[in-house]
Amino acid sequence: MATSAVKKTARTAEDLMDNRSVYDPSSPNFRLENSPFYLMAHADFKYHEDMDIVLHKHGVSKPIYRVMTVLRERQPASIGAIAEAALTKRSTISRIIDRMVEQGLVTTEPNPEDNRITEVTLTPAGQQTLRKLTPIVGRQFSRAMDGVSDRDIAHLLRTLQKISANLSKLPIE
Amino acid sequence: MATSAVKKTARTAEDLMDNRSVYDPSSPNFRLENSPFYLMAHADFKYHEDMDIVLHKHGVSKPIYRVMTVLRERQPASIGAIAEAALTKRSTISRIIDRMVEQGLVTTEPNPEDNRITEVTLTPAGQQTLRKLTPIVGRQFSRAMDGVSDRDIAHLLRTLQKISANLSKLPIE
């Protein structure tokens, strides 16, 4: 037969405790289903996949929602600052903001101290939309975290923050 | 004042143990830097950001690398199977495979049992390229996981697998 038979294609995390090679991508034993970064991408993908459908019914795309999430925290914010926080290129954010202005979700005005900078602010309508979306997102979050204890979530956050910090240092090669 | 003053904008994971609201997106206390899904996206983004630069020097784009990673596990694989595993649409994978054929990384042939299916296989050159890339990716992985114990990684995997499983059930609304 062409495909060599493998007894167990997916092992449980338990099996790995003493077998780092299974999740290290440079090992021949590596399994995609046990790769942290693959699982992150997978979780993130699934998380947004069905949420986007719901958001679209409210005229809000995934990138627009991301921008709103950023703006909820610090407002006003420049295009560049939003781009950095939203992990997207400035030009892309610039256009997204254009659409949001058209939809009446945000307003823009030049920074009085530096005319190059465009400050973006949520309109009352934008805040209203965000409030309407919040419970929907909350339900999706709960769905994702079903059966995951607060201790586990805290642990997850700690590890993810550590990884992010590591990767923010100077890159390889 | 418009924005109510918050003493600490970024709390450590430790603080959250008894304060779920800070990472629940439906809470007003929510902070992006404490959101699991934001952190996943952030880690994934940074992980690939500098790796892509290195890969490009070897003529391999991020999606191409992803496909190769999938093929390393099960070979041959159909376009659809690759698409699903790589979290990408079939049409996109179809075109990526075209490029890979041009580069001599893979070959395609119709499945003898079902003529609709296109089976994709890594060429020796493709496997060679993959081997060359492996240590680079391994270094990046090590960099990301620096200071993270095997126990922590195992815990991370367990949690991520749980979340992925939750999100693979029927969606909300």
Next chain:
DNA sequence: TAGGTGTAGAAACATATGTTTTCGGCTAAT
């Protein structure tokens, strides 16, 4: 065996993102 239904993949089409260039405004050095 013929016809309906569903699936895999490719082609055509539309959209979104990234890259490069341009423009205006800030800043510092001469």
Next chain:
DNA sequence: ATTAGCCGAAAACATATGTTTCTACACCTA
């Protein structure tokens, strides 16, 4: 004061992805 250089944003351009449509094939049922 003038100019060179830098930076933020937007416009122009190129690329990549997603969506829809089409074709061929498999399978099921009458």
